Amino acid sequence: MTKKILFSVFLLAFMMVGVVAVSPAYAQTASPFISGCSSGMGYSVTTGQPCNGTTNATLSNLPGCSTPLGYSVTNGQPCSGTSVALQVLAGCTSMVGYSVIDGDPCNGTSVATAPVVVNPGTPIFPGFPTTGFGGSAPLNIALLSFLGTAAVLGTAYFVRRYRMAK
Amino acid sequence: MNKEIYKKIKLIGLGVLCLASFLLVGFMVSRAVYYNPSGEAELEVFYPDQRGAVVLADNDPVVREEEVEPRSEPVNPPPATYGRIRIPTARIDAKIDQVGVNTKGNISAPKYFSRAGWYRYGPEPGDPGSAIISGHVDNGLALPAVFWNLKDLKVGDEVHVERKDGVEVSFRVTEIKAYPYDAPTDKIFKKTDASLLQLITCTGTWIPELRTRNQRLVVTAEKV
Numbered sequence: 008m009t010k011k012i013l014f015s016v017f018l019l020a021f022m023m024v025g026v027v028a029v030s031p032a033y034a035q036t037a038s039p040f041i042s043g044c045s046s047g048m049g050y051s052v053t054t055g056q057p058c059n060g061t062t063n064a065t066l067s068n069l070p071g072c073s074t075p076l077g078y079s080v081t082n083g084q085p086c087s088g089t090s091v092a093l094q095v096l097a098g099c100t101s102m103v104g105y106s107v108i109d110g111d112p113c114n115g116t117s118v119a120t121a122p123v124v125v126n127p128g129t130p131i132f133p134g135f136p137t138t139g140f141g142g143s144a145p146l147n148i149a150l151l152s153f154l155g156t157a158a159v160l161g162t163a164y165f166v167r168r169y170r171m172a173k
Numbered sequence: 174m175n176k177e178i179y180k181k182i183k184l185i186g187l188g189v190l191c192l193a194s195f196l197l198v199g200f201m202v203s204r205a206v207y208y209n210p211s212g213e214a215e216l217e218v219f220y221p222d223q224r225g226a227v228v229l230a231d232n233d234p235v236v237r238e239e240e241v242e243p244r245s246e247p248v249n250p251p252p253a254t255y256g257r258i259r260i261p262t263a264r265i266d267a268k269i270d271q272v273g274v275n276t277k278g279n280i281s282a283p284k285y286f287s288r289a290g291w292y293r294y295g296p297e298p299g300d301p302g303s304a305i306i307s308g309h310v311d312n313g314l315a316l317p318a319v320f321w322n323l324k325d326l327k328v329g330d331e332v333h334v335e336r337k338d339g340v341e342v343s344f345r346v347t348e349i350k351a352y353p354y355d356a357p358t359d360k361i362f363k364k365t366d367a368s369l370l371q372l373i374t375c376t377g378t379w380i381p382e383l384r385t386r387n388q389r390l391v392v393t394a395e396k397v
Contacts, residue, residue: 132359134279135352135389136272136290136307137210139375144315151201151314154194161191 204313
């Protein structure tokens with residue numbers, strides 16, 4: 008009996024570890040990294056410890072990586088400096104802006120992608136808006152009138168019936 | 174007994190029809206007032222990597238990256254009232270809301286059929302460049318909306334815009350032209366040092382499969 012319980016506990020623990028290991032980092036709400044780190048690169052902004060969990064911090068991008076995001080094109084290893092590959096840095100919800108954990112740009116570079124700020128006199132050219140509807144106004148008015156009349160007459164009927172029942 | 178059951182069924186049927194009528198009336202009235210089609214949600218913040226993003230005057234697509242201060246809230250304020258537009262000859266006098274870009278990469282349409290929308294990523298009316306104000310030509314019941322009479326404008330007519338800061342700027346119509354609904358707008362929203370106002374609404378015939386009209390009426394006016 009004890010063996011069975013232990014086996015179940017181990018199985019459960021194993022499954023949980025497996026689920027955590029294969030979950031994409033961007034789907035997690037809590038950071039998988041050391042406190043104050045948005046990836047395995049550099050040092051924690053809160054404790055000053057290396058973010059990769061070792062005694063030596065990874066300070067530059069890994070071989071085959073241009074950012075801490077994704078996988079190395081040379082060896083296929085995660086570029087984050089840990090065993091977890093990132094699609095966006097921890098503390099980010101997209102490539103735009105900064106990580107709420109350590110303030111690093113979410114796109115993994117040294118310069119954050121910002122929402123467009125249009126300088127005066129510099130036009131941008133999106134498509135035309137949709138500002139019209141089709142259909143027949145007389146038909147719509149007739150339909151609205153019919154439905155309105157039906158609703159009012161129906162209500163009147165029920166009110167009358169209710170009063171008579173009283 | 175059968176008569177009783179029949180009576181009850183009739184009563185329930187009548188109740189359902191009455192309720193359905195009320196709901197349909199409510200739906201139709203809301204369509205006449207408020208514009209909120211599916212798939213045309215406005216982007217909260219206009220990011221450079223989305224369609225319709227920054228294209229400078231030389232038509233080179235540019236993904237602009239800038240150093241910005243860390244921030245935790247959207248940069249752009251939610252759509253709000255901007256000012257007022259008056260076009261006496263077309264009997265237009267309406268509030269202006271702020272509009273941005275929708276998920277299709279087009280200028281968002283104003284949410285209310287009775288209001289116009291100033292494109293908030295462009296210049297303000299009276300500033301150098303093309304300020305863009307759009308408005309619906311008709312509402313969900315095909316009844317006239319704010320820019321129904323825009324087609325009646327003629328070259329030389331005056332347009333007055335009261336900006337958010339209270340300043341009223343006057344323009345004189347210089348050009349009235351219709352374009353295909355999917356025309357590239359870089360040549361239309363001109364890059365110029367002049368202070369232009371461009372009023373846009375739908376025109377032409379309805380394309381049911383695309384749920385839009387096949388043309389856009391663009392009225393260009395120059396600051397006086």
